[in-house]
Amino acid sequence: MANAHELTLFSLVVDAQSFNKAAEVAGISTPALSKKISRLEKDLGVQLLYRTTRKLSLTEAGSSLYQHAKSIELQLNDALNSVSAYRGAISGSIKMTVPTISGELLLAQVVGQFCEKYPNVNVDMRLENDFIDLVDKRIDLAIRTGVLADSSLIAKPIIKSRWVVCCAPNYIEKFGEPSNLDDLSRHNCLAYTYQNKGAREWRFTHQGEEVSIAIKGNFSANTAQALRQNALSGYGIVYVPRCCVYEHLLTGELVAILPEYQPRELGVYAVYPYTRHQPEKIKLLIEYITNAYSELSDYF
Missing domain, CATH: 3.40.190.10 (Periplasmic binding protein-like II)
Known part of the structure; x- marks a missing residue:
């Protein structure tokens, strides 16, 4: 019978659209990952993926399972995040995207100071002007300016x-x-x-x-x-x-x-995907950026 680990691997394959990329993320070999997905299909008695040399695509059953697998993944993350505040040390990775002007002028230094304060947190900051899909690109936090149209995201005001x-x-x-x-x-x-x-x-x-x-x-x-x-x-x-x-x-x-x-x-916002329990490291980074912007309010 399928287990949570197999569902996670299946989600990785779908998100990456590649067995090779998913295997790299999962830290296992591509043949091993392929065998696990084949075993999952055998256990469930349905085909989940159409495999060609160029691309992967979901079957109807695969699409249904993927939606449920992502829901389970979200619930698991919520459960883990709900107790993050009780842990003694703040650690983990944060992937964030910021406009080039903010990143080059102010945010790079501010986030660098945050990393110095929390040395067990690794921040990957991308400077780009495109309004990318945070969920699709697995972005934890974005700094955005202007009117925000995507209601599925949470937007916390930082400064005008x-x-x-x-x-x-x-x-x-x-x-x-x-x-x-x-x-x-x-x-x-x-x-x-x-x-x-x-x-x-x-x-x-x-x-x-x-x-x-x-x-x-x-x-x-x-x-x-x-x-x-x-x-x-x-x-x-x-x-x-x-x-x-x-x-x-x-x-x-x-x-x-x-x-x-x-x-x-125009409003400047910290934007992140919805979650019931915001990870402590994300909360602390948003607070740190907000305080830093407040101290630099003359710039704005």
Whole structure:
């Protein structure tokens, strides 16, 4: 009769879509894993997988078993996590994904300090701007900015991220400083394309009302760092998260413009898959990041 270990191995194969990859994760040989899955099929009296040289696919019975196996795996994780707070030492691995701007400017150092404080915790931090599927990619924690549409995930607010419109002083010397949105439409505005909407329609609040302007420019990028560099070189005006250019605003290398227009604000969230009992290490990391962001609130 099938046991929990065999169901776990079956889930690994389905998730990895490969016996070789699943065997590597499980720490056993590929032939041994293949035999275990064949024995599982024999014990259950049904075929679970269609095997070809190129891919694996689930049979109807396999699909049903996979859903139940994942449910059992979740319940097991919940049971183990529920007692994690009673263990003396915090340990284990955390796989997290963060936007490139946050990772490079702030989070890498913050998470490094967390790892120093909890040396038995290993954090694998991925810097990427794509909103990847956390469950599918087995991600424990994500830091995300903006409106979150996936209701199956838990989102804990960390801080509000203010944006800023800015440019280099030498750009103003060459082309003048815009004083309103109509002026802005005549300038070279560099679009930040890492957002669902608003890359080429900059939105503000003015005298209590929401206003926007369709911008024009000859450069766009999906990273704020690229826009910042072009702004520092005097090529145009950018509208980016304040944390990206905070130090350059302090030094005067960049200057904020359009002070009468309130820029956008977006929430920064710690996002993780639903679980009844949040692992203590995840809870501690979220608290650590939240406290660190609070101390760096001027950046935002």
